[in-house]
Amino acid sequence: MIEVVNFTKRYGDFLAVDDLSFTIGKGEIFGFIGPNGAGKSTTIRFLATLLRPTSGEGRVAGHSVTGDPMAVRRVIGFMPDDFGVYDGMKVWEFLDFFAVAYEIPRAFRKKIIGEVLELLDLTSKRDDYVSGLSKGMKQRLCLAKTLVHDPPVLILDEPASGLDPRARLEMKALLNELKQMGKTILISSHILSELADFCTSIGVIERGKLLAAGSIGEIQQRIRAYRVLKVRVLGEDTTRAKEVMSNDPSVRQIESFDHTVTAEFVGRDQDMARLLERLIQSGISVQSFAEEPLSLEEVFMMITQGVVG
Numbered sequence: 001m002i003e004v005v006n007f008t009k010r011y012g013d014f015l016a017v018d019d020l021s022f023t024i025g026k027g028e029i030f031g032f033i034g035p036n037g038a039g040k041s042t043t044i045r046f047l048a049t050l051l052r053p054t055s056g057e058g059r060v061a062g063h064s065v066t067g068d069p070m071a072v073r074r075v076i077g078f079m080p081d082d083f084g085v086y087d088g089m090k091v092w093e094f095l096d097f098f099a100v101a102y103e104i105p106r107a108f109r110k111k112i113i114g115e116v117l118e119l120l121d122l123t124s125k126r127d128d129y130v131s132g133l134s135k136g137m138k139q140r141l142c143l144a145k146t147l148v149h150d151p152p153v154l155i156l157d158e159p160a161s162g163l164d165p166r167a168r169l170e171m172k173a174l175l176n177e178l179k180q181m182g183k184t185i186l187i188s189s190h191i192l193s194e195l196a197d198f199c200t201s202i203g204v205i206e207r208g209k210l211l212a213a214g215s216i217g218e219i220q221q222r223i224r225a226y227r228v229l230k231v232r233v234l235g236e237d238t239t240r241a242k243e244v245m246s247n248d249p250s251v252r253q254i255e256s257f258d259h260t261v262t263a264e265f266v267g268r269d270q271d272m273a274r275l276l277e278r279l280i281q282s283g284i285s286v287q288s289f290a291e292e293p294l295s296l297e298e299v300f301m302m303i304t305q306g307v308v309g
């Protein structure tokens, strides 16, 4: 549905994005992750037909980003990172303005605006001035604006930035709803936990280069070079547990806190089972013994530190 092929962007001498390629399938939610200045917005603005590439190409729903930008604009809803809302307008006027721009016939506009307001829980604000809305509501209104022409593809540049935890959750719920509706979504963020639950795939970008892309499962698998093991013991057994573990060739980087010993484990499943056996045979009261699932944060840190790629 979205394809970026060898996209490169230079600002003067500065190489902002370097030969980026990735594909996003229909119905996928692609989390575009990277630190500040990585090149996320540059790539997104290119896909939204707002920025000329130095070289490379993009396609959205089969339309060429450079060859047929008008066709691309019709199939995408774009939420920029620094949107301006038109303060002198009322909420419904703001949406109507975009509906007109998308050439939606007058007869349909009222109905569509009603539906979009309903979806984004803004119906009660219909006649309020945009200037009087809270930041969270303004952000929702901007998302509403991207939906008036019912595009199959949404390109959202940090839609939850600057929101408080509650508004973030609301934004998340909304995005989930859009996912259920079958939209293909590209969403950027530097906050991983925000994307972890509902993205089907991610791309990690740093200093203009794509470090990894693929389904979350695939990327985690590549990182399975080592696993994190957490062992919780009773009473005074922590020191002895550490001792037994440090004698195991599959264990490294042992740390303990309170009654929990955490370590990196590089062995196979059988090796892990054997370690548990040894702990118990040594008379240590093991309360729990478990492998920690990798969080997206750790995945990101490992990728950007070049552990995997």
Ligand SMILES: Nc1ncnc2c1ncn2[C@@H]1O[C@H](COP(=O)(O)OP(=O)(O)OP(=O)(O)O)[C@@H](O)[C@H]1O
Binding pocket: 011, 014, 016, 034, 035, 036, 037, 038, 039, 040, 041, 042, 043, 081, 190
């Ligand atoms: N118009 C411009 N002229 C010169 N340099 C630019 C321009 N736009 C962006 N850059 C530079 O290109 C790099 C990538 O910027 P970009 O905005 O794409 O990053 P980003 O990943 O979106 O970061 P953030 O998380 O801060 O939004 C940055 O170093 C930025 O300073």
Ligand SMILES: [Mg+2]
Binding pocket: 040, 041, 042, 081, 157
């Ligand atoms: Mg940005």
